Amino acid sequence: MKSIIIHGGAWNMPEKLDKPHLRGVEAACKVARDALLDGRGSLEAITDALVLLEEDTTFDAGVGSFLNAAGDVELDAGIMDGTTGDYACCGAVSKLRNPILACKRLLEVSPNKLLVCEGMHIFAREQGFTLIDNDDLKIEREIERYEGTKLPVASYFSPSDTVGAVAIDDGGHIVAANTTGGTPGKPSGRVGDSPLVGCGIYAGPHAGAAATGLGEPIIKTVLTKRVYDYYCESNDISRATSAGIRDLAHHGWGGVIALDKHGTPSACHNTTKMPHATWDEKSDKIEKKIGNPRC
Ligand code: ASP
Numbered sequence: 001m002k003s004i005i006i007h008g009g010a011w012n013m014p015e016k017l018d019k020p021h022l023r024g025v026e027a028a029c030k031v032a033r034d035a036l037l038d039g040r041g042s043l044e045a046i047t048d049a050l051v052l053l054e055e056d057t058t059f060d061a062g063v064g065s066f067l068n069a070a071g072d073v074e075l076d077a078g079i080m081d082g083t084t085g086d087y088a089c090c091g092a093v094s095k096l097r098n099p100i101l102a103c104k105r106l107l108e109v110s111p112n113k114l115l116v117c118e119g120m121h122i123f124a125r126e127q128g129f130t131l132i133d134n135d136d137l138k139i140e141r142e143i144e145r146y147e148g149t150k151l152p153v154a155s156y157f158s159p160s161d162t163v164g165a166v167a168i169d170d171g172g173h174i175v176a177a178n179t180t181g182g183t184p185g186k187p188s189g190r191v192g193d194s195p196l197v198g199c200g201i202y203a204g205p206h207a208g209a210a211a212t213g214l215g216e217p218i219i220k221t222v223l224t225k226r227v228y229d230y231y232c233e234s235n236d237i238s239r240a241t242s243a244g245i246r247d248l249a250h251h252g253w254g255g256v257i258a259l260d261k262h263g264t265p266s267a268c269h270n271t272t273k274m275p276h277a278t279w280d281e282k283s284d285k286i287e288k289k290i291g292n293p294r295c
Pocket of ligand 1: 009010160161162180181182183191192193194211212213214215216
């Protein structure tokens, strides 16, 4: 069964941000649904959806991302294909507008699967992607946040509004992906969990998962691979996401979205909010939620 789940970050976001986040994940879910209904695969559906969110300045992905300690935007993104086990990811890239598209190309054409900084820029340029000025990714809101440095220290280590998705298509191909600007004020060169296989993303023949929240505890938990393994043991995707977040809670804050091989979605988080949207072929309805108190 064709199915999609999209997240827009996990954190204790103020109420005034609820609507734009819900609008964004809903719009991305529609784009992915249309791609799947057009007979395009889950990889295409996911990248279409995430490009839309990279272009939406509501989110900490692509244009409008948080600035790092040096006042620059550095982006991380990753994709994993559950059928082949292939993955492609990049870290700390500063000259790509849509890193998720460059990751898709890396997945398709390169034997090397994780490129960082200048290495990813060189690959992307060789593949015909335009390299941009880092200033093109910066918006006024984030420049002011950076210049004011009014952030309480704790918020430098807070989760943010990263975006990610998991989809399954007619052929049963499950793909998981994330794209992010990382945490606000992060040191240059810091890469979080979002692009990393087993941490921020995991997909296999039975399920797929994408995580969001504070990267370092998610990496420590190896969160998405744990969710996958819990699913394989229990055949219950809700139990699997809950168990994963229970484990994460020993180390920190975040959330995870997942789909099983039947297209059943699940979302769980230990932050107060995690905007997310789902669609499946059977119900043909897009449902969106900001919190999931029962997970
Ligand atoms: N996990 C991301 C990071 O630590 C942030 C997020 O998901 O909001 O870079």
